[in-house]
Amino acid sequence: IVMTQSPDSLAVSLGERATINCKSSQSVLYSSNNKNYLAWYQQKPGQPPRLLISWASTRQSGVPVRFSGSGSGTDFTLTISSLQAEDVAVYYCQQYYSTPPMYTFGQGTKLEIK
Amino acid sequence: QVQLVESGGGMVQPGRSLRLSCAASGFNFSNYGMHWVRQAPGKGLEWVAVIWHDGSNEYYADSVKGRFTIFRENSKNTMYLQMNSLRAEDTAVYFCARDVWRSSSYCDSWGQGTLVNVSS
Numbered sequence: 160i161v162m163t164q165s166p167d168s169l170a171v172s173l174g175e176r177a178t179i180n181c182k183s184s185q186s187v188l189y190s191s192n193n194k195n196y197l198a199w200y201q202q203k204p205g206q207p208p209r210l211l212i213s214w215a216s217t218r219q220s221g222v223p224v225r226f227s228g229s230g231s232g233t234d235f236t237l238t239i240s241s242l243q244a245e246d247v248a249v250y251y252c253q254q255y256y257s258t259p260p261m262y263t264f265g266q267g268t269k270l271e272i273k
Numbered sequence: 274q275v276q277l278v279e280s281g282g283g284m285v286q287p288g289r290s291l292r293l294s295c296a297a298s299g300f301n302f303s304n305y306g307m308h309w310v311r312q313a314p315g316k317g318l319e320w321v322a323v324i325w326h327d328g329s330n331e332y333y334a335d336s337v338k339g340r341f342t343i344f345r346e347n348s349k350n351t352m353y354l355q356m357n358s359l360r361a362e363d364t365a366v367y368f369c370a371r372d373v374w375r376s377s378s379y380c381d382s383w384g385q386g387t388l389v390n391v392s393s
Contacts, residue, residue, distance in 0.1 A: 198379040200318075207368050207383035208310075208318065219381070251318055253379065260323050260332040260377045262308075267317040 160184050160257050164250075164265035170273040177239040179268045181252035186232045189256065196256035199228055199237045202267075203248045211250075212237065239270075247271055275299045275382040277369050282387030285359055293354040293387060295369030303327070303347040306372035308380055309354050311365035311389075321367070324352065326375040337363075359391045 161184040171177040187196045195215035200208040210219050212228040215235055225240040239246055252265040281293040295307070309321040322343040324331045331343050342355040352369060366388050370380035 196378070202318075207370075207385055208380075209383075210379065210381050213373075213379050249317075253318075253320070255378045261334060262320045262323070262377070262379075264318040264320060 160187065160254050160261075160263055162252055162254055162263050162265040164252060164268045166268060167266065168269040168271065170271045171239075171242045172273045173244065174241050175273075177242050177246070177270055179237045179250050179270070181230075181235040181237070181265050183233045183235075183254055183256075187254045187256035188232050195231055195235070196254055197228075197230070197235050198253045198255065199226075200251045200253065201246075201248045202251065208251065242270075242272070244272065275371065277371065277382060277384035279367060279369050279384045279387035282367065282389045284390045284392060286393050287360060287391055289359055290355070290357045291359060291389060293356065293367055293369075293389070295352040295354075295384060297350045297352070297371070300371070302350040304375060306374055306377045307343075307345060307352045308370045308372060308377075309343060309352075310368045310370055310380075310383075311363075312368070312386070313362075313365045316365075319365070322354065323372065323377045325377065330376070332377070356389070359389075361391050363389060364391045365389060 165180045197215040199212040202208045216228040249267045276298045278296045308323045322333045324343045340358045345352040366386040368386045369384045371382040
């Protein structure tokens with residue numbers, strides 16, 4: 160499954176909304192449980208990735224509420240409702256649907272302050 | 274708290290071998306699947322391999338299949354990545370990460386990574 164993010168980079172003003180898109184080459188919605196096997200990660204320079212969202216829209220404990228995930232099937236969105244300086248990072252989507260497991264990432268979206 | 278510490282990286286010539294280790298602490302290691310993910314300098318994340326909690330199943334990215342082997346020693350709370358026939362394109366920071374399941378899904382905890390540099 161190929162994961163394609165858009166845009167590759169994004170500059171947003173502090174306090175404004177940031178939207179990152181992720182498209183999968185085939186559906187990652189598992190019909191038997193109606194769950195989308197899609198995660199979002201944040202990676203800051205020199206750090207490992209940090210899990211933000213699983214199942215396309217479930218925010219992890221400790222992740223600020225300004226981060227939200229949406230979408231289903233093949234089209235997904237990560238939204239930061241009000242950009243803060245500490246949100247500058249590269250964001251990746253990843254599918255964990257494929258069988259056998261081959262859990263591909265998107266190419267990443269670099270988010271900067273305008 | 275969950276801690277994952279990678280080691281074993283370094284500079285190696287093309288065609289040679291290297292073994293990475295991932296030492297886990299702060300959780301019941303034998304209850305979790307574990308992954309290796311790599312990141313070439315200045316590039317994005319690439320999933321490499323996963324091993325189930327009991328070592329019963331392992332899966333690989335096409336780019337490393339047949340050259341890399343993932344395995345674990347639950348008695349030592351340690352996972353490994355044996356890398357053979359290394360190529361320049363294997364140069365990357367290698368992260369180990371913990372799955373949320375006993376099998377394989379997404380990762381909720383990551384190590385800091387170890388750098389592998391394949392160069393003559």
